[in-house]
Amino acid sequence: MAQLQSLADAPGTLRTYETIYILRPDTQNEKVAEVNLRVKGIIESMGGVVLAVDNWGKRKLAYEVKKELKGIYLFWQYLATPGVVSEFERNMRMLDPVIRYMTIATERDVDPKARESQVNDETYVKAATTAADEEELMMRRTDDSSEGDEFGADDEDDVFPGAAAVDEPVEAPTPDEDKPE
Numbered sequence: 001m002a003q004l005q006s007l008a009d010a011p012g013t014l015r016t017y018e019t020i021y022i023l024r025p026d027t028q029n030e031k032v033a034e035v036n037l038r039v040k041g042i043i044e045s046m047g048g049v050v051l052a053v054d055n056w057g058k059r060k061l062a063y064e065v066k067k068e069l070k071g072i073y074l075f076w077q078y079l080a081t082p083g084v085v086s087e088f089e090r091n092m093r094m095l096d097p098v099i100r101y102m103t104i105a106t107e108r109d110v111d112p113k114a115r116e117s118q119v120n121d122e123t124y125v126k127a128a129t130t131a132a133d134e135e136e137l138m139m140r141r142t143d144d145s146s147e148g149d150e151f152g153a154d155d156e157d158d159v160f161p162g163a164a165a166v167d168e169p170v171e172a173p174t175p176d177e178d179k180p181e
Helices: 029-045 082-094 121-128 134-145
Strands: 014-023 049-065 068-080 098-110
Touching: 014 029, 014 049, 014 082, 029 049, 029 068, 029 082, 029 121, 049 121, 068 082, 068 098, 082 098
Parallel strands: none
Antiparallel strands: 014 068, 014 098, 049 068
């Protein structure tokens, strides 16, 4: 269904939009690819042009959203008419893995021929792959450290400069030392 172009826009031009949506942290890469394919289909079927797609990975949320403390962040930049955004967001509401989304318009009256897409099939594959978050990487390191590798507890050279060793007692200041003179 073709949308009428806004009368506020110059004829033959589009707007640049940026959308970030957050998926549940346990979403598998196949499901991320499925959501991305759906988004791409919406934008391109309505005459839009995808300019950039990026998977920012799994990150901690600022606050709990739909009982989740982490989420997979995906960033999209595209040229489209305002009708594409409403269809995009309508689909976001229906997708179960999506816990939050936000779209902003960054430019108006952009000639679509002047802005070429840098996105190819490889970009979509990369955007569907979510790397492990920092907490998972740290958990893997602590699991590996029990095996006695370079992060192991048996190395005494790992003490940071200026830090007290574990065996050395740290003296607390006496009440007299705390008072200003």
